[in-house]
Amino acid sequence: MGAGAVVADNNKAYPGKLTWSVFKACIVASMGGLIFGYDIGISGGVTSMDSFLVRFFPSVYRQKNLDKSTNEYCQYDSQILTSFTSSLYLAALLSSLVASTMTRKFGRRNSMLIGGILFFAGALLNGFAYAIWMLILGRMLLGFGVGFCNQSVPLYLSEMAPYKYRGSLNVMFQMSITIGILIANVLNYFFAELGGLGWRLSLGGAMVPALIITVGSFFLPDTPNSMIDRGDNEGARASLEKIRGIKEVDEEFRDLVAASVASKQVEHPWKNLLQRKYRPQLTMSIMIPFFQQLTGINVIMFYAPVLFNSIGFKSNASLMSAVITGLVNVVATMVSIYGVDRWGRRALFLEGGIQMLICQIIVAIFIGVKFGTNGNPGMLPIWYAIVVVVFICIYVSGFAWSWGPLGWLVPSEIFPLEIRSAAQSVTVAVNMLFTFVVAQIFVTMLCHLKFGLFIFFAVFVVAMTVFVNFLLPETKGIPIEEMARVWRTHWFWSRFVDHEHDVKPSYVVDTII
Template structure:
């Protein structure tokens, strides 16, 4: 990728990874905790008999009393899946509103607002007395997730030095995986408490909500956002602090240039459809689409339900979910270490191949034991070991590739003038297909049976081919120089305006002049 090398050599901003920016990115990445906690908690709660008996008695009867029922179909209930999936349709809607709020009020305030909404939703779920309270609480959780998922990746990408942008941005995914693990552990212990257990599990979401809400009060906003809102002096002081040097003229001038260009854009949503943004827009749609169609949320949403459906006892299914959650966290560390060393493409491709092999093996293992009638008889130890091991290897492949990179790459490829709107597209697509998968998974498991894993494997093949031929490498390229990546690509170069790439708007270095024209 000659263009990537050229861009990196042209713009090598001075500065280092300071404690100030590292601390800010750690706190901001905690926004991922609320998303991860919810992903992990919902599957465990919906497998608790006390929860099912209280709100979904028909599912409880189908699971525990109907001995003739096919194991694949014991959780097949559209009302039950609505409990899980309602959060994601709410997140989709809020992500569209979050774009304007993030741009007008800043990344930090958007995170704060999202955390507050999530806290209220968790409180309502913890004290729920009826299904409508559960659904309303889940929707408030979704609004909070939408705001945080829109603002946190932008915050991390804009705060981080370009050489460390990948590693710092992956902290968001790390927080998601930690949230999933914590939720799985709590489900395992709370399930033993009967009716109190599911309330503690759902209400426990207030803790990560408080972390991001309170933490946001102490975060600085990004220099990009401060410039965009007219605070040039504050932005320059912030940039000097987070880079650890005073010689930030070049980077600051580029940020001001980007801000000027962004202010010339009156309708960022409409401008996203312009030809010059076509490559980035397609990536912002296809990457989150493929991320959800890997089948990962089959594991993460419904891990206890899935393991229980394929013959594990309740305690064993919850413990298996804990194990996959732990693997998820540890494997994400690999991405933090390697994303800025090995590059995005290498991790995408390796992860896709690894997930494909594991899905085929799991499909064979489940198909051989269950067939199509879903009656496994007595499950031998080797069967349980094979299924859990290969699911863990699958989770590891996702955790160091499509998990973190599905958030990182879309957040770093857009110019400032359409960045907030584009991030909303990414979140909206992600939440839309998260909703679809969550809503139809249990029905698909009932009808496709072990073929469900083959269904997702087909998409893994498609997304790996997509990355191989259409995704350029973005490692080590300053975020305001990213346009040159597309100009160097064999396919996307036809969409990029040559004159705009080679002759960007030049902003005079006089602060007075800059302030005047902006």
């Protein structure tokens, strides 16, 4: 071998094991998902409570209960009512852009702390609200908290986890989201019987998950990546040895330092993100969260009680149906925790997409046959309602082990350190933007598209499944600092990647024979 030859190790495997300290830290950090999930689950149940509608949205209450001429599909059609749900996600979108800088400069842990405090303040304001402005302001504070946590938690989990277990540990964030949704649905079911106190307890209950992540943040170690990025190399190495459970961390530590050095040479990470060589990562940071929201899942999760109520279920039955879908969501997410590092990301993405598509078509047929376009089904047979709930549950399970957890996992693991915070902000911002759009226009779309709403989302499920099949490479089992190689070998993305300069200096072997 001649002088100056470059050898790139494309199959690098860092030593280390899954230590108790890592597992414990990831459990605590993933609790940041509780605040997001709790809010997703709580809002639909609260907006279906008559006591809440009478207090803040009397016109919707009259439309739902007193005006018999109202089409069943349209009984919740109110832009002011939907703004109660959607305002949170608009605030989360804005805060995610600020959170990028905070996460990079002050660390992932401190961003979680800020998110927990903001969420607690919003929950407190909502629980004691007596006017609509207090509801909206509280929702915006909740949104700021969600933006900070959704920015920092997936990054924290991906950076802390050994690469062999990164998928399973990162999916714990989605597991916390699903648990938060389930808890919210159960509380809504029981609190609905308490009248005016019920909706206050439901909204104010968000203080509990906020306290969990706020207090938990004080006990979390920061990631070695973040410590190196802030100049604490000695502390980062000690932390890396502790979380990997071994002393032989030289290779991984050198690569982390090299990545940090490269990232500090980037003066404008947002501008840098637009470079041609980062085209694959930028595309995924936009398209994956876009498709995740256009699966239609939040139609079910935000408005499950509203949706079930609109298609003929009585109030308590609609809340119980939401509890059932929430429980299915939690159980199915466990499948992803088990399989994501065994079967791979692509297999789960593709299977989940096909499963959701089939269920959406079947639900559209069942609702269309019974309700038609006038939304008046008469007496809905019990067996008919059960069939609708069963296929919605199968749809939810398909999302829960595919696009739900992987929509957060894959973007968080593919970004090199120099663009990681900025790219994660793009992911969160796109996610929150389309969550806001879906939340704001859902009831209007249901009113106008009727059962065709499920077909509308099914079209996007087809598009996203094709997108994954052709454009998303497999990222299972690849160290996070070695992720560039998946793009260099991809049939399409390889044309955008700088092959020569993707090799880190630590791989250069200068041998003279």
